[in-house]
Amino acid sequence: MTTRTEYVKGTPVALDGDRAVAEAMRQVNPDVVAAYPITPQTEIVQRFSEFVANGEVDTEFIAVESEHAAMSACIGASAAGGRAQTATAGAGLALMWEVTWVAAGTRLPIVMHVVNRSLSAPLNILCDHSDSMGVRDAGWIQLYAETIQEAYDDAIQAVRIAEHPDVMLPTMHTLDGFVLGHSLERIEVLPDEVVRGFIGTYNPRYSLLDVDHPVTFGPNDYHDYFFEHRRQQIEGMERALDVIPQIGEEFGALTGRRYGLVEGYQLDDADFAIVALGSINGTVKVVVDELRRQDRKVGLLKVRSFRPFPADKVAQALGGKRAIAVLDRSFSFGAQAHPLFLEVLTALYTHGFTPGMANYVFGLGGRDTLPWQIRQVYDDLAELEGVVSAPVRYLTVRE
């Protein structure tokens, strides 16, 4: 039996989210990092370039002229057989959009650290999930963190997930801009050798630099094979549904912090549930604790892996609930509802469940969402049994 004392001891430190990610990058020691600074990710790049300047990593750091170039350089480095990483946010991720598809389609296990930021206009540097949701169909694995500790842990696990031979897909993990990116939290940083042991070495099956086995990357691919290559990408995503929790368990056996695709909180006997991505889960947990003290059967389902979307796990966790509110921190203009809601609704419907449901958009452009507002959502849910509420509700928008 594993006991607490058998876990690797980390060093407790106070770090903000950006520095925690930079610290994980230092420990991973990628072959190439190509990045361009953008608020609220800047501190990651700034801190990491200090590590480079101080000789604390062996990384080739490429100070590129744009995010499009950053991702392109990562693609080249990864095709050459190296571990390549970048970090970005908001408009930077939008500028990368075209090449994110190239990275995924070429099956390059690049790791990207995304500090979520809204998309302009009007100009806004604060948090929402429009940036990562904007690339949700590009073929990248997407993990969302609730805490800075999770962001640090995800930054390490992302390397293993991306490079897993069954997966071979680029992986982004996200942390909410400012809320996590610039806030201090006490986290445990693992010893360097433990991180290096956990990630191991990357042995690419094909490499542009392997001149004895010449390979063509990125050729033309038309009507006769393109669809088959897309089918393979879908397979990689589906296999990631097994690989992500497998690596999360392995990480847990080492550190005591286990990770899956989703995390239920007070969910088993709950009648009413909230589903969410990212740091808002912390606020929801506070409210759940408070309402539980008043004997209200409420719970939370935190979705860690948005891509691939774990439909079976979500349906298992939510099947039989009386009403469910799904919180989206992004917006799909003209859609019937928003990205997370549509996934949850589809998962439940295809598994034969038709609970009452409502979609709440919250926190756009960095709008604070407070415990009393989450309480309001649980109060609404009690009246929602058996109906899927339309239209979408907007938390905290002033009339």
Place this chain on the structure above:
Amino acid sequence: MTLKGWREIPIGGLIIDAGNSKEYETGSWRIKRPVVDMDRCSHCLICWVYCPDSAILVEDTRFAGIDLVYCKGCGICASECPRKAITMVDEAQARKGDHDDHQD
């Protein structure tokens, strides 16, 4: 050429066998076919230099015909030939001719 299923091909569109473009018969794209008037041809081989599909056949440094398995009918050879020895003709018509020849 038999098309393979998604489980049988390398991921990411990678081409792992160097030189396998030979398996790709670009001749199937052709809607115009180059026909050479050998009375005008001076064997300068400018067409060989320009042909993007290596479809100009050469024997003993002399023009020896066109490889229709790979000639995609782009017409570059006809455009570049200094002797105006190459004419692009309708592929469907030319095929009918091939067919009639066979029956003869």
